[in-house]
Amino acid sequence: RKEVEQDPGPFNVPEGATVAFNCTYSNSASQSFFWYRQDCRKEPKLLMSVYSSGNEDGRFTAQLNRASQYISLLIRDSKLSDSATYLCVVHMDSNYQLIWGAGTKLIIKP
C-alpha cells in the first residue's frame, strides 16, 4: 500500500459546481497535513495546511479524519482557474520527511 494515496482523476467538473476529493495515508503517526496545488508544467505551491479541527480558506475547506486516516479538500463554486493537480502531503516529525501523493487532476469546464 502506498504511504499516501489519491484518486488520480481527472475530475471533470462544470464551472460553479462543488467538488471534493480525498487522500488516504497509511502511517497513523503522521502529524502534519497539507494540500499543494500544481499547475501544468509548474512547481507545486502550498494551497493550505490541514488542521485537526478542519479549516476553511474562502471557497476551500480542508478536513482531517485521523480515525480513518484521510484528509479531504472541498472546493465550492469552482472557477476555471481551479483547474490544476492537487497534491496531498503528509509529514512526520520523526523522519523529517514530507510524503507526497501523486495528485488528483481537476479540470473545470465552462
Next chain:
Amino acid sequence: DTAVSQTPKYLVTQMGNDKSIKCEQNLGHDTMYWYKQDSKKFLKIMFSYNNKELIINETVPNRFSPKSPDKAHLNLHINSLELGDSAVYFCASSQDLGGRTEAFFGQGTRLTVV
C-alpha cells in the same frame, strides 16, 4: 523577485554525460531539498540539507551528488546520465527541517536524456 531559483529550466543531454543543476534561495531558509518528479507525477525526495549539512539521503544512485556551498545554495551534480534519469527535478526550501512549514519550490528543471 524569485524566492527559489534553479537553472537551467530545460536540459537535454546525451547518455553518459555529466551535468549540474544549480539552486539558490533568497528566503533565508535553513533547509533545502532536491525532489524528482517522474512521468507518473510522483514527487520523491532525493536529498535534504539543513544549514549545509546533509540530513536526508534517500535511495538515490551515487551518480547523484548534492553540494551545498552555503545555506542559500544547493546544487545537484549528476554523473554518467542514464535514460531513466529523465524527469523534472525540483529544488525547494523551507524555514525548518521538520517540514511543518511551507515548502517553496523552484520552477523545476526538465531533464531529458537521449
